[in-house]
Amino acid sequence: MLVKRLVDHAASDPTAKPFHRSRQFHWQLRITPGQVPSLETLVRPDAKGRPRGADHVVPAAVRTVGVAPNLAADDVQYVLGWADETSKPERVAQCHAAFVELVERWAASPEGQHDPIARELAGCYRSGLLKHVPQPDGWTSKQGVLITVDEVPAYQAESVVPFWTAEVTRRKGGGVTGLCLVCGKTGPLLDTVPGKVPSRLVPGATNDAALISVNERVFGYDLTTQLGCSPICVSCGEAVSAGLVRVLDSPHTASYGGQDSRLAWWFTGPVDSDPMELVFTADPDDVNALLRSVHSGKTVEVDTTPFCSLTVGGNVARVMVRGWLEMPLGTLKKNIAAWFADHEVSTLHPEENPRQSHEKLVRVTGRWLRAERRYAFIGAKGADRPDRIQRDLLQAAIRGRPLPTSVLPHLLHRVRTDGRLDTARAALIRLALVRSPLTTEKPMPELDRDNRDAAYLAGRIFATLEAIQYDVSDGKLNTTYGDRYFAGAITNPRAALVNGRKDANAWLRKLRRTKKGASINHEKQLDELFGLLTADNPIPSRTSITQQSMFLLGYHHQRADRFAAIRANKTKSDPSEENPE
Template sequence: MLLQRLVDYARANNVGQAFHKEREFTWRLELSSTGAAPELVGIREPNARGKLAGQRHVTPAVTRTVGVAAQLGADDVQYVLGWGDEKTKPTRVAQCHEEFVALISRWAQCSPEDPVAEVVRKFYASGGVSRLIRPEAIGAKEGVLIAVDGIPVIKQDSLVRFWADEVAARKGGGTSGVCLVCGNVGVLLDTVPGNISKRLVPGAANNAALVSVNARVFGYALTTGLEHTPICFFCGDAMNAALTHLLSGPHTFGLQQQDSAMTWWTLGKPPEDFFQVMPDRPDPDAVGRVLAQLRNGRLARADQTAQTATPDRFCSVSLGGNSSRIVIRDWIDQPLQDILFNLARWYDDHQTCTLWDDEPVSYGLYQLALATGRWDKDRVRYFPLDAKGADRPEHIQRDLQRTSLRAVPLPPSVLHHVLHRIATDGRIDGPRAALLRLALRRHPDKEIAMPAELDDTNHDPAYVLGRVFAVYEKIQYNANRSPRSGGNGNNSDSGENGKAESQSLNAGFGDRFYAGAITNPRPAMIAGERLAKAWLSKIRRRPGGTGAGLVYVFNTELSELLDRIGDIPARFNPAQQAQFVLGYHHQRAHDAAQRRKPKTGTDA
């Protein structure tokens, strides 16, 4: 089905030129029809980042792995000029150049009406390469583009026609049959004539093939070639052209240091706001509108029982590379309405409160993936995606994409990893809380109805103990701050880092106990109960009796929470750890929201 969708896309969008692909060229061989001396010119120029890069052109190309296979009109230095380097073998370079010259000769013989082909043939026949001055440090695999009178020869109609026949001779198995992709009878391929540039395929060491059976171990009945995977010439080329076009387009998402890239396209007219809520770059207003439709029942899945199935489809492929082969890591082909419904549920399941926002926040895939890495305390940010030692799973992008588009649970490994990073970094913020909430609401064993904000009706011991821990932190902070700073019973100077920050504290309660409390809360609760007595006594002794009311508020809050707990567990499983962290985060976000509200009358 993937190959069929790619071929359909190529035909519908008129993608690509048959048996061509884009590649970079750093040299240009200038020939003249008037007899001027040939010249090899460097064509590197500054790119958008100011670095020198070659020019990119769509040129004739077929797949070549270890064998010698010349491309027409533009190729590597070793083919076009016969020059090797320290990494090449002289005999192979000579063979490459000999085959390229022979290909040029056949093109000229088959195109007597084209004077350009004759100019190129005469250049090689007269030993023109020997008259060129070889630049220093030129590599054998750098690209060379041939031009006559300033016009690249790849634009000649005769070259395009000859190249199609040449590919048929090289790649054809000499048989006709029914194509597995299009279902029509045609000349079948022995090997696919083309591949995908390695720059588009994460993990690929070389240009990668989508379909390849070049060794017996890969083929049915230990055979090589596409005998048991019949694909016609035009489908074989169209699927490569379509995939290259898609991976180079705007609907492709790939993060650094990840094992895959995802590209997607639609068949038919997408619903309103569909493009704006894709997880790679969501628009907050569009997300809000889609969530409103989900919650009022106006958004639902497509009717799969209808007699006429909807033709509007969503297609996406996530792929990576393994040496010279493409690895399909995920393939989706579903109704557009189902994908929009899944996306709405995804945002609804991970939306969460923060210390700074008045309403729960939804996040894009980039923010969530970034939050799975290490927290850099010195720079007050997460380690960049390409940083060494960021401790970010190489498959997190793919896991989040599958969760958002397929409406499946997060893999348990993601929950374990995020909890480990929270405990190690001592940081819980909006994106990490969103990941924990998503994991709980889609728990594979038992879904946990975790709300986006503080749930005062939740009496689960893990959740309540997280809230208690936040209250202990708040009490310590108020006990060690100056009364003149406007103490209001809230940790107003604490960031989203899971630890109270106060100038008078070298190591606060959170610094000492937070990491351990996530897995085993009992020592932290025992210590908190003991230490809170001293903190409250310090607050009560404030001059003028200003601390008495605050002590009453704290005691009441603690009593109400502790009364909901029986025996304090000695060990939390991962789901309970997530509830503890979210209880802690929700309590702090609630306190911050209360602090932002204007105080009047007795509240002030």
């Protein structure tokens, strides 16, 4: 089904030319009748000031270790026969001879014999004028050369498409006729897929990559090589590559540096809105509109347009399909609405969004750089971010699945090590808890005063103790109660709270001298929280992963509730100062 969807997607672009792909060219070979050709640079600074060649969509087919020229535009070694210091002169001579032979066959073919560009290019090679082209500085044998004839790019000649299609069919076809697995028609079958995917579109690929390849019998079904176990006709084989490049190079993709995959998605028909965009923007108004739409109960029934998503990674020159999904648009909307509902959490600051974007959730799984007050960049060395977290979070959003069991322990480790729990990290913790089969009582997005879970209460108490000390010192402390005990309290709340309760007595006595009302409120709240703990529901001394998560969620909820109350009462306190970030 994946291959069929890629073929259909390629067919939806009527302007696409068969067996063509985008390529960057460093040089332009200008051919003018009767004159010595000139070689000029096409390299210009890009938007960031970096040198970059010109991109053109030209005839191209998969090239392995053999000599295989492309038509009308190719490498320096093919077009000009120049060998640099790293190339073998004998091989370069073979490449150039093959290119010249291809041009001659093009000009002599039924398609090219009446084409002035094909005839002029062939005549130029016969005349020997190319031998007089001066070599500019900085060229290499594998840089691209764009050929123009009378200022017209040679690849735009009318005869290029029919001749090149026949040429690729001759090269890639195995001389076997059979039933195509994709279109269900009988016709010439391919030995190998004629197109490749640029390495920039496939994380992990070091070279341009092919989707289907069986080089050795041991890898193929029934010991068959190449496409023997996946019969594909010529036109469908071209469309598979074209469709794959089109979806991976579209705006509807997600890929971050240092991660192992790239996700692309598309719809097989027209749609009014794209819910996948919300996963990356988390726009509050649009998310609320989606939630209302889903809660109306009509979305799943009405939106039946198929949604397709493809996740790929690379290994040298191979494309690995890491995930493939097709579902009705209504189901996708339902899953994404659940995604936002499951990780919604109360915020510490009024400008924060209670629902997080995908990129932010990926980012907070990495290391917090305290000195720079930011998370390590995605893909940065030493960021300590799971390689597949981008893919795991996307699959959870799209498919409605729980997070992998490895995500929560990693996040808890980072919170303990960094000493930082912000809104986004709390949201990810709540998402993991809500979707975990081990969680009997699903946590609320905001402070749950009726929650009697001992770990949750311990987190609330820890936040209350932290607030008491803050009020006593007016925030003027080098080392706080939280600094001393936070990391240890996550795994052993009892020790931290016992010490904190002793210290609180001194803090409250001091606070009564200056802020008697605040002291009374703090003491009352502290007594109420400790009173909810009983012999049957004591403060945990050794916590499980779930208990650590509940502790942190209770801690975050208590802080967020206090900051909201301060803002509501319009006190002089600054919430940004009360957040130890």
